[in-house]
Amino acid sequence: MADWQVVEGGVTAPKGFIAAGIVAGLKSTGAKDLALILSQSDAIAAGVFTTSQVRAACIDYCRQCLQLKASARAILCNAGQANAATGEAGWSDAQESARLLAQELNIDPQAVLLASTGVIGKRIKMEQLRQGIMPLVRAASEKGGADAAKAIVTTDLVTKEIALESTIEGRPVRIGGMAKGSGMIAPNMATMLGFITCDAAVSTGLWHQMLKRAVDRSFNQVTVDGDTSTNDCVLALANGQSRTTAITEDSPNAQKLESMLTAVCQHLAKAIARDGEGATCLIEVQVSGAPSDRAASQVAKTIVGSSLVKSAVFGRDPNWGRIAAAAGRAGVKFHQDELNIKLGDLVLMRNGQPQEFDRNAASNYLKTAAAGEYLQGDTVLISVDIGLGSGQSTAWGCDLTYKYVEINAEYTT
Incomplete structure (x- = not known):
């Protein structure tokens, strides 16, 4: 406390x-x-x-x-x-x-x-x-x-x-x-x-x-x-x-x-x-199992900064493949057969294997989080474990929306 x-x-x-x-x-x-x-x-x-x-x-x-x-x-x-x-x-x-x-x-x-x-x-x-x-x-x-x-x-x-x-x-x-x-x-x-x-x-x-x-x-x-x-x-x-x-x-x-x-x-x-321009929700990415806290930070920031991940969250699409892909390109070596991914409480991948999950429930989680109705307020929680060590880190971002493009396309005009 x-x-x-x-x-x-x-x-x-x-x-x-x-x-x-x-x-x-x-x-x-x-x-x-x-x-x-x-x-x-x-x-x-x-x-x-x-x-x-x-x-x-x-x-x-x-x-x-x-x-x-x-x-x-x-x-x-x-x-x-x-x-x-x-x-x-x-x-x-x-x-x-x-x-x-x-x-x-x-x-x-x-x-x-x-x-x-x-x-x-x-x-x-x-x-x-x-x-x-x-x-x-x-x-x-x-x-x-x-x-x-x-x-x-x-x-x-x-x-x-x-x-x-x-x-x-x-x-x-x-x-x-x-x-x-x-x-x-x-x-x-x-x-x-x-x-x-x-x-x-x-x-x-x-x-x-x-x-x-x-x-x-x-x-x-x-x-x-x-x-x-x-x-x-x-x-x-x-x-x-x-x-x-x-x-x-x-x-x-x-x-x-x-x-x-x-x-x-x-x-x-x-x-x-x-409060990101045009954003509808906060995205929190928690990464664990990294060889160091710095490595975990690198993975977390890569995922939360991915335009594909951000777009999927805005579309309320539980496309976990984008999360896995972002983790894989973060520059931190790990074995893909030890990768674990969760969206809220829903397990999407365990030990590198896709898991059966309720897509409607996952999509509703994204919708209600964006509406601020979920238990965690307006936060979409993505948890990733890469199975290598004790390093951990958290990064924050937001979804990518049509409004973001509109705001920045017209910024000085």
């Missing part, structure tokens, strides 16, 4: 954090489009970023800041323009964005981390951003987490946020998070956009290690369409306001904090997969 509870507030649930989300005019829709997360004291900062060779200016800016100083006070995120592939002008825009916020807050520009989301090749609408900085700062409050979560979305249908509370040394400790993402989802070292706040005291190196491992077990285990973004990043701030003793090395306290961090990241990652 988890040693924590869900609390309200998102990124402002931890002590010492305030946030805001406003309409600055960056989006043509008139929706909220500029977000701020602010720690009221210096916070240990860590980030994990896209490995794409085509990167947004905010990615390079954050990397530069964190290399110079592993602490920060604020995260500024604009939605509407990705500011990726925008050359020297885009870099200047990023620098000016940080400088403007720093001046308003009276802090060092290097204490401002940046994120952008929107159309690649489009620079930030700087006139609107300039005019938005002052009202954004004035709007920041302990109740501003929900507005901030709204201000970072693009094609998302819902906002994604959570906060958990536990105790360390008898004192309450909280971790909050919010994320955005719906399309262009196949993270490589990071995610779409994810922001984490924490009021525990933790050393710089350990906080970065915790974040990296949590991301590997969450955001790096989701896919919607196989496309890695130019703007993928997870930024995490820990300000120590819980007043616990600093966690500097592996210990029960460190393990508890990392478990909370991983749970926050996994909740957000699954919410992103469930």
Whole structure:
């Protein structure tokens, strides 16, 4: 049983954090489009970023800041323009964005981390951003987490946020998070956009290690369409306001904090997969019997990312052959006569042999899962055992629908 509870507030649930989300005019829709997360004291900062060779200016800016100083006070995120592939002008825009916020807050520009989301090749609408900085700062409050979560979305249908509370040394400790993402989802070292706040005291190196491992077990285990973004990043701030003793090395306290961090990241990652563009359901692939956890992850991600598997789920077609084929091409050696496949509780293959199963029941399972009526909510569970060892992993994705094509065919037109 988890040693924590869900609390309200998102990124402002931890002590010492305030946030805001406003309409600055960056989006043509008139929706909220500029977000701020602010720690009221210096916070240990860590980030994990896209490995794409085509990167947004905010990615390079954050990397530069964190290399110079592993602490920060604020995260500024604009939605509407990705500011990726925008050359020297885009870099200047990023620098000016940080400088403007720093001046308003009276802090060092290097204490401002940046994120952008929107159309690649489009620079930030700087006139609107300039005019938005002052009202954004004035709007920041302990109740501003929900507005901030709204201000970072693009094609998302819902906002994604959570906060958990536990105790360390008898004192309450909280971790909050919010994320955005719906399309262009196949993270490589990071995610779409994810922001984490924490009021525990933790050393710089350990906080970065915790974040990296949590991301590997969450955001790096989701896919919607196989496309890695130019703007993928997870930024995490820990300000120590819980007043616990600093966690500097592996210990029960460190393990508890990392478990909370991983749970926050996994909740957000699954919410992103469930909200995949055009999706009707979440797909969860559990792989066991692999020679290592890494190998299991490779198989799970290959299956959940298969266009044929995703299409079959959308068509409510229990075509287990597509699952077997995806497992077979994942690059992990195993004996096909030891392969086991289940759809929910239905056994489709045992020890490499096809099993008789009720196809109507399997199809109904897919239909009711997509409708959110099944016991597991709106999740289609696929279980695969490759019979080689103790390695195991879970990956998440969604079905592939006509709506996905429609959304992306008309994205800029």
